[in-house]
Amino acid sequence: MAEEFAIVLIGDFNPKIYQPSWFANQRLVRQSEADAAEVELIHSDFTSFSTECFVLQVARERFSMTVRSSAFKQQLHDLVVGTFNLLLHTPLTQMGINATTRLQFRNDTDWHAFGHFLVPKSQWAPILHRPGTRAVTVEGVRDDKWPGHVAVIAEPLRGAINEALIRVNDHYDESGEKKKGQDSSYFLEVLSQCYDASLSRARVIVDGLVEKYLQQGVFDDGTADD
Amino acid sequence: MGWWKNTFSKAYLMTGPQMTDSPVVSERDAARKSRVAGFNGASWLRGNRFGEQDEPQLDVTALSPVRRGASLVFEPPKLSSPKVENFIAEQEFEGVVLSVDEIQRTFWARLADCTAENPDEEAEFAFSEIPVDDWQLITPGALFYWNVGREWRNRQMRRVSDIRFRRFFQFSEATVTRAKHRAETLADLIAKANAYPSGDTAGFRRT
Amino acid sequence: MPIPQATPPDSDELEVSVFGPGFGESVVVHTGHDEWLIVDSCLESPTAQPKPLEYLESIGVDPATAVKVVIASHWHDDHVAGLSALLAKCKSAILSCSTALAQKDFLQLAELYCESPSRIPPGPREIRNSLSIAAERSKALKRNMLCFALENRPIWTSAHGRAQALALSPSDEMVRRALEFMARSYEIAQSGIAILDRMGDTPNDVATAVRVNVGGRSILLGSDLEASASPLIGWSAVLALPGATLTKSAVYKVAHHGAKSGHQEDVWQNMLSPAPLALMSPFRLGAHNLPTYDDRQRILGKTATAFITAHPDKARSRSTKRRRKVDMLLEQATLDRRSAYGPVGQIRWRAPLAHPTNHGRVELFDGALHLADALAL
Secondary structure, X not given: OOOEEEEEEEEOOOHHHOOHHHHHHOOOOOHHHHHOOEEEEEOOOEEEEEOOOEEEEEEOOEEEEEEOOHHHHHHHHHHHHHHHHHOOOOOEEEEXXXXXXXXXXXXXXXXXXXXXXXXXXXXXXXOOOOOOEOOEEXXXXXXXXXXXXXXXXXXXXXXXXXXXXXXXXXXXXXXXXXXXXXXXXXXXXXXXXXXXHHHHHHHHHHHHXXXXXXXXXXXXXXXXXX | OOOOOOHHHHHHHHHOOOEXXXXXXXXXXXXXXXXXXXXXXXXXXXXXXXXXXXXXXXOOOOOOOEEEOOEXXXXXXXXXXXXXXXXXXXXXXXXEEEXXXXXXXXXXXXXXXXXXXXXXXXXXXXXXXXXXXXXXXXXXXXXXXXXXXXXXXXXXXXXXXXXXXXXXXXXXXXHXXXXXXHHHHHHHHHHHHOOOOEOOOOOOOOO | OOOOOOOOOOOOEEEEEEEEEOEEXXXXXXXXXXXXXXEOEEEOOOOOOOHHHHHHHHOOOXXXXXXXXXXXXXXXXXXXXXXXXXHHHOXXXXXXXXXXXXXXXXXXXXXXXXXXXXXXXXXXXXXXXXXXXXHHHHXXXXXXXXXXXXXXXXXXXXXXXXXXXXXXXXXXXXXXXXXXXXXXXXXXXXXXXXXXXXXXXXXXXXXXXXXXXXXXXXXXXXXXXXXXXXXXOHHHHHHOOOOOOOOOEEEEEOHXXXXXXXXXXXXXXXOEEEEEEEEEOOEEEOOEEEOOHHHHHHHHHHOOOEEEOOOOOOOXXXXXXXXXXXXXXXXXXXXXXXXXXXXXXXXXXXXXXXXXXOOOEEEEEOOOEEHHHHHOO
């Protein structure tokens, strides 16, 4: 089960708009939620605040909204769609629907084995002394009609013991047919059609990866006999 | 490309732990067997929370720009953690309000189980279960989500019930167009059906 | 001697069976000679077969050939649960529903409901899917497998002409109102307000009441048609139809679950035989149980032979059992919680076609009871 969901948009934003009070005035969030928001910064170059269920960071070229539970994934969708329905003229060029899952291994051995599963070490052993996997990114072509790609990033969790993160980035590029006065409508359409499918895809990817890992049993740690 | 590149990931790339190991050859098989024996299903494998220690610290970075070579660069603050550190939903429902009793301040709702394939349920809620902000949204037909699960705040866990009314629900233009188109197709099919002799056993026909 | 439930009627035996609630209500009519009608659909659980299908198969009837018409009396969830699955199995059946449901206003709204990520309500989806099945079937068979109901319009006539189903509603005015409502709902659905189910809180302007005439008898199936003061809608419009009161029905599927809103005195006085056989299924939603105690008394004042498929006040099935701590929290957060589904009771009436004055025989299964027994819990 993915623990963190995020929608990231690349475009042209005015960070100062995205204040808690704006969301409340537009009835996209509860007034009490907006009042209780923890604001880090509201500035024409960068806005960052968090509420009970989401974190928002907006820079001039990047909008990122994150929730930390599957319980709020629909809120995430509604907030982003609601926001950009109101700000329809915001030019957007890319979108990512991202899901992050945390894996906890029972012990060191299993954790190392996961690294060997991701990157078999035989090719590296002659080159590096005691090679280890730090992070792996694999990108695949989309199997639907939308331009973009799907990337999977697996990496150990910093500061944690025997834990790793798998992030699935479902990336959408803008349509090849340029719309006049490029706005949010294309990505809103993608979001409405693809959100559930993206999250399902992320689950399938993570489940598939974990299942293969569990089935494998024997891992190439680079110490095989010649 | 690179919407996902951010200081968060970069920090991991720069300073994250390495996965290393080199059991002695003669112990290699034993080590592998140990790894194999360690697996007995995924239930232990999935983590269930982001611990506070796992996140970059909530540094207050300089808000004024810093010099890099000939440039002044603005350094945005790092990702902040929401108050609710994590919420693991153990049961998720999608609900629609069926009826509202303004006098008793209660409402009945139909609930679809989003966690497992269980039959729909019907439940009566008191308004007091709903945040006051959402009371104006309690009306027949209104949609909401009801999540029950474990919440971590300040490293303490407690079980909570969270009801959130959907505040925005809109079909996109393309969805509306698609629905219109399919409706037209079905209407055409129905109209064509009317041209055939009646499927009624006695041959009565209606349009 | 009681006849087992899984015993088919004789070829020359008339049968009317009412099922409910489970989730929903359904009526099954055998007009003789292995010809069956089904009105609405209900389910015992979301994964179960529609109850009418289950019953027919249990008595050895092949729904693919024997069911001649499936009538969707309106779109409310509690009448169409499983309807499209039912129609798909009844391969020879025509589909009948209000003519309003064939219009673009409804079809557009239903398609939007199909696009909705929400799982509820299913009513419009079921109607839309059923229309699609029937339209495709028409195309394949080169026969019109759709018959839209409008007041005083025949829906179906049996092969030998001995039985006929006649729609008594909706009236033109009801159709007009229904289309107006659908157009408004369609506008609202596009406006961003998170209110999806606008179908439930309006009068039943698409309710299709049907009279089945067979072998000198008449059966009145009241759907959820409501009483009204206006002669243009509801039961008033039906009573105003030419010939409406010439035939007296001896069997009456009571309108709107016996509720006062479905009761019009003139229907009992002028459209029904004295002391008719009254059949109904309850509607249970929290505190709103129909028929109410007063409704039950009123109906029993009209006829002593009144039956109901389940006790209206009996608590519905308990909701799904989950992990103890989760269940505790669910209980704490709610005042009441029940499964939306439950056992389906059946009232079965059979009578010989050859003897129209024979009162026939009523059997009760799976919790169905005499309405008088429903006066006490």
